[in-house]
Amino acid sequence: MATRRTYGSYNDGCASAHALDLIGERWALMVVRELLLGPKRFVDLHHDIPGIGPGVLSRRLQDLEESGVVVRRTLPRPADVAVYDLTDWGRGLEDVNAALSRWAVRSPRLPLHADMSPDTLVLAMRAHARPAPAGEPPRRIALRLTDSRDTGREPVGYLATVSPAGTSITKDPAPGEVDALAEASTRDWKALVIGNARIDDEAVVVTGDAAAVRALLHATALPNGD
Numbered sequence: 001m002a003t004r005r006t007y008g009s010y011n012d013g014c015a016s017a018h019a020l021d022l023i024g025e026r027w028a029l030m031v032v033r034e035l036l037l038g039p040k041r042f043v044d045l046h047h048d049i050p051g052i053g054p055g056v057l058s059r060r061l062q063d064l065e066e067s068g069v070v071v072r073r074t075l076p077r078p079a080d081v082a083v084y085d086l087t088d089w090g091r092g093l094e095d096v097n098a099a100l101s102r103w104a105v106r107s108p109r110l111p112l113h114a115d116m117s118p119d120t121l122v123l124a125m126r127a128h129a130r131p132a133p134a135g136e137p138p139r140r141i142a143l144r145l146t147d148s149r150d151t152g153r154e155p156v157g158y159l160a161t162v163s164p165a166g167t168s169i170t171k172d173p174a175p176g177e178v179d180a181l182a183e184a185s186t187r188d189w190k191a192l193v194i195g196n197a198r199i200d201d202e203a204v205v206v207t208g209d210a211a212a213v214r215a216l217l218h219a220t221a222l223p224n225g226d
Contacts, residue, residue: 138163
C-alpha cells in the first residue's frame with residue numbers, strides 16, 4: 001500500500017524536494033530573506049514584506065520554527081523584545097537566495113521598477129559582489145538607506161568593504177571610521193545598482209571620497225547595471 005502523502009509535502013526522497021517541503025510555501029523564502037542580515041520583530045517583518053497578512057506571516061514563522069530554520073528569542077536588556085532569527089542552518093539559505101538572484105536577474109520580466117526593502121537591496125548587492133580590480137586600495141563605505149515605501153522610518157545602516165581580496169556588506173548602524181558615507185532612498189540606490197543611473201547629487205548624498213562609493217557600485221552592480 002502506498003504511503004499517504006501529507007498536505008504540503010512532495011513525499012519525494014530527493015533532497016531538493018525536501019527543501020521545497022521546508023521553504024517552498026508562498027512567502028516562506030521571503031521571510032527567510034528578511035532575516036538573513038539579522039533578527040527582526042514580527043512588526044518589522046510584516047512591514048518589510050508588503051502583501052503578507054499577519055495570519056499568514058504567523059503561520060510561516062511557525063512552520064519555519066518547526067522545521068529548525070527560524071528561532072524565536074528575546075533580545076537582552078535594555079531592548080527586551082521578542083524577535084525572530086535564523087538558526088545557523090537557516091543562515092545557510094543565503095547561498096540559495098544569492099543563487100536565485102543571480103539566475104533571475106537574467107529574466108526579461110524582472111520587475112526593475114518595483115521597490116525593495118533596504119535589507120533586500122543589500123542582499124542583492126551581496127549576491128553579485130565582486131572583488132575590486134587588482135591594485136585598488138581597500139575602501140570602507142558606510143551606506144544609509146531609507147525605505148522608499150515608508151520614508152518616515154529611520155534609515156538602515158550598513159558597512160561595505162571593497163578591496164581586491166573581496167567585497168562584503170554587513171548591517172552596521174555605527175560603522176566607525178570610513179572613507180565615505182552614501183545616503184539614499186532604496187529607490188534611488190536601486191537605480192544605481194540595478195538600473196543604468198549615474199550618481200545624482202540630489203538623489204544620493206555622498207560625504208567623503210566619492211571614488212570609494214563608485215568602487216562599491218562597480219563591485220556590486222547587477223548585470224543589468226553594468
